Every structure is written in C-alpha cells, then in structure tokens.
Amino acid sequence: MKLKKEMLILVAVMVAAVAYIGLRKTDRTHFDLPQLTPVTANKISKLEMIHAGQTVVLEKQDEKWRIMPQQWPADADKVRGMIDIVAELKITALVSEAKSYARYDLDKANRIAVKAWQGKKQVRSFDVGKSASTYQHTHVRLDGDPNVYHAREDFRSRFDRSAGQLRDRSVLSFKADEIQRAELTVAGKTTRLALHTAAPGKVEEKAGEKAAAAPEAQWRLADGHAVDPESIKGLISALGRLSCDMFIDDEKKTAFSDPLYTMVLGGKAEYRLQIFEKAEKDATGYPAVSSASPYPFTLSGYQVDSIKENLDKILNPSPPEKKAGLTKP
DSSP states (O other): HHHHHHHHHHHHHHHHHHHHHHHHHHHHHHHOOOOOOOOOOOGGGEEEEETTEEEEEEEEEEEEEEEEOOOOOOEEEHEEEEHHHHTOOEEEEEEESOOOOOGGGOOOTOEEHHHETTTEEEEEEEEEEEOTTTSSSSEEEEETTTOEEEEEEEOOOHOOOOHHHHBBOEEEEEGGOOEEOOOETTTTTTEEEEEEEEOOOOOOTTTTOOOOOOOOOOEETTSOOBBHHHHHHHHHHHHHHHEOOOOOOOOOOOOSSOOEEEEEEEEEEEEEEEEEEOOTTTTSEEEEEEEOOSEEEEEEOOOOOOOHHHHHHHSSSSOOOOOOOOOOO
C-alpha cells in the first residue's frame, strides 16, 4: 500500500514538472519576442539602406520620394513596398541566440541595414537577412538585440536594390485620349496628322428604333487621307506610359543630335520624344531624350522596333487589297 502511494506521488510530481516546463517555455516564448512600437507609414520621411558598403538614402519632399543626394525621383511603388514593411514589421519567432549571423545572411558582408525616420526622430533600425525556408518569413536582427528572429513576410528583395534600381524610370506619361494631333519626323521628313470627328447629321428617331451611333473619330494626314487606326493608337499608347532601360548620367540632353525619329504629340500639353543612333553597333540600347525627363536615357531594341513598326504603318501604309471577284480578266 505504501509503495502504491509513493508511485502516485511520483506520478503527480512528474505531471506537475512537465506542466511547469511547458508553461515556462510558453511564457519564455512570449517574453522573448520583442513588441515593436507602431509606426505610421505616411509619416516616415527618410529611409536609409546600407548593403555591401553601399548606402542608399531616400527622402520625402513635397509628398514625393527622392534619391539623395542626386535628387533623382524614386519609383513610388518600390518605395511604398519598403515603407509598408518598415511600418508593419512584425516579429513572429525567435530563431537563434547563438550570435551566428553568417548562416542567416546577417553578417556584415551580407546584411542590409535599414533605418527609418519621422522628421529628425529615428523610428526603426534593423538588419535584413535571407528569406526563411518557408518563403513566408525573413530573418532579421533588431538594433541593440543580438538575437535572430523571424519577421512576417518574405521581403529581402524589396530592400536589396541599388539607387539606380530605385529610380523612377518613367520618361513620358500622358492619357491617350487627350492627344489630338501628331508630328512625326523620320529621315528628315516631317508628317503631320490630326484627329478628326465628323459632324453628326440629323437623324430622325422613330418609335421603337435606336438613335444612330455617334461617328467615330479618325486620324488623318494633312491631305485628308486616313491612317491605320491601330498603328496610331499603338504608338500613342506606348509613348503614354514610356519607361526607359537606364539613364545616361554622364551626358546632357544637348549632347545628342540628328535623331533617327522625332515624335511630337499634342493635347493638353506637348509631348516630345527623340531617338538617336546607337553609340556603338553592339550597344544594347538606343539613346533618347524626352520633354518629360531632364536626363537622357536609353530605350531597348525591342521598344524602338515596336515604335518603328508603328511609324512605318502610319507613314507608309500598304495599298488596299483588291476584293475577290472584282478584278477584270
């Protein structure tokens, strides 16, 4: 009887010990995870990223982000992606207390040090390491904390960008439906065309019948001939959301002359694009300048080929095909 009683006591002690360890581990997990102070995204005014000895600084000026000290306009979508992570940084798990940072790409050679300010107050400071194996978290280390943690989301790629990669590469932008006229110059020859809308005639409406549809606008040359509608629409669409391959920072716009193509589109404002011959035959891009960019830039061969194809169809239309059965023997 005594032995049975001792066994029961021993079992009770073991159960209590297991419960204590479990509760202690749970409490420790919650205790170890840092609770970050919330940051309001639209109040962040400065970001700094340091990676492999290179520093990128972004500052918000008049509600627009610029890359400093060059004052280059930054890509708003890319900056927004970083700001969202900084503002909503969420620590989800403790990964390591061993201070072994290289295995997580948090060593000096591989980490991306991120800092954020609201005015003159620094509100975030953390290091970004590699993605977790689940690709749903990122390894991070917080300023003043030697531990490695998992942060929610896979976001290293958002911060792993150079100043050039963060630049806004938009070099011409407008709404297609505002364009009413165009001036196209190829091989020294200028062709002008305009959008014409036929005046609607009077239509007698009868009971139960729909009114006649409004006449469609047509692009026509100065001599009145219509041009291929799809080609002019394609050209306007491409130029209305034109982004470059890269900027040419060591040259001014005035350094380029004798363009291959000059396109001037008129609407609420005048939009101009000039494309020049490649500097070298094996160069991958064509130098170009536009009225919307203070910097010269390059367009890819694919972009220029597409523009050239539309210009050819507009300026050199194919003769209409003869309909079967109407040709004379």
